[in-house]
Amino acid sequence: MSQFRFLSSLICVVLLTACSTTDLTKQTSTTEITIFSINDFHGNLQSDKPVPYLASTADPHDTEKHLTTPAGGYAYLAGLLKERRKLVGASILVGGGDLIGASPMGSALLKDEPVIEALNQLDLQVTAVGNHEFDKGTAELQRKIHGQCPPAGCVFPDFHGAKFTYLGANVFEKGDKNPWLPPYAIRDVGGMKIGFIGAVTTDVPNLVAGDAVKKMSFEDEATAINRYVPELQKQGVAAIVLLIHEGATYKGAANDPTYRCKGLQGPIIDIVKKLDKAISLVISAHTHQAYTCKIDGHLVVQGKSYGAYLTESTLTIDTRMHTVVKAEAKNILVDQQKVNADPTAQKLVRQVEQQTNKMRQQFVAMVDAPLKVESE
Secondary structure (H helix, E strand, C coil): CHHHHHHHHHHHHHHHHHHHHHHHHHHHCEEEEEEEEECCCCCCCCCCCCCCEEEEEEECCEEEEEEEEEECCHHHHHHHHHHHHHHCCEEEEEECCCCCCCCCHHHHHCCCHHHHHHHHHCCEEEEECCHHHHCCCHHHHHHHHHCCCCCCCCCCCCCCCCCCEEECCCEEECCCCCECCCCEEEEEECCEEEEEEEEECCCHHHHCCCCCCCCEEECCHHHHHHHCHHHHHHCCCCEEEEEEECCCECCCCCCCCCCCCCCCECHHHHHHHCCCCCEEEEECCCCCCEEEEEECCEEEEEECCCCCEEEEEEEEEECCCCEEEEEEEEEEECECCCCCCCHHHHHHHHHHHHHHHHHHCCCCCCCCCCCCCCCC
16 A cells, blocks of 8 residues: 555656646747848948958967958858858848948949849848938939839849838938838747837938938937837737947947946937837947947847948747847857858859949049148
């Protein structure tokens, strides 16, 4: 009898343990998704002439010396992105604005049309609009978005418009209560619905020359952003990510493992402090800085500019509660000496070079005296 009682007790303990483990698993089941991001690309398709970015890296043979490392270039960015996508699970690529505009000669001569096609090739999904997207006016931006060409055709033969979505929650045409661009977008990442809200600095009218945005108004960033949080929550998103073309200045390293970012300064700090707590990740831009920081509970990142860095943010999501339980990020240098250039991307870059070669050599003007640049 005592043996029977012992076995009965043992079975009960095993069953209770199994039930408890099952309940615990249900309560703590999580999944990870990766948010890749770029910002302030400014049409830097080329890998040299000019090199998009010269990074200063430590000399492995002499700790007191630094090496200059060429970084960036569309083909190398595409190559790194391909490598990282294979190493992570579910992922998505998004942007922080100024992906076109203020571009090097090759892209500028072709009105940034090949840049849009390059971003399509990267499978960019959504991006905030930046101030430089407005450089040629609102009509020209809409033309690029929709792939519209004049009767004579577009300047880049393979141009078909943006397959990705431009977001601008705080961008309005004067007199219209509805945003001029979609304020947000929802994308499925690894079976999780992720909401992306986009916004741009309210300083756009002071940054864009001429009358390009004379008919536009730009609402306070935080006010516009927070307006759409409840709307996204009603649609059952598991996480909300902000793409904002505004940022901070920072003299620290591109990655801060503590996320404290001592010395960080700039408009993005006050904006983030006003944000709804439901926003887990803030992908910032505009200031051409590299940082991974946490401000008031929000992970805030930026990947410098010109495709020099690929930012990789990882969100750990509680699949039962649909909440973010952990957020981490790192900026990865697009090191031309360590990354394999993507062949498809290289083909597009060569096409741009060949198409603009004669245009680059075209005579513009002659001056009868040396040009002098006076320093302040």
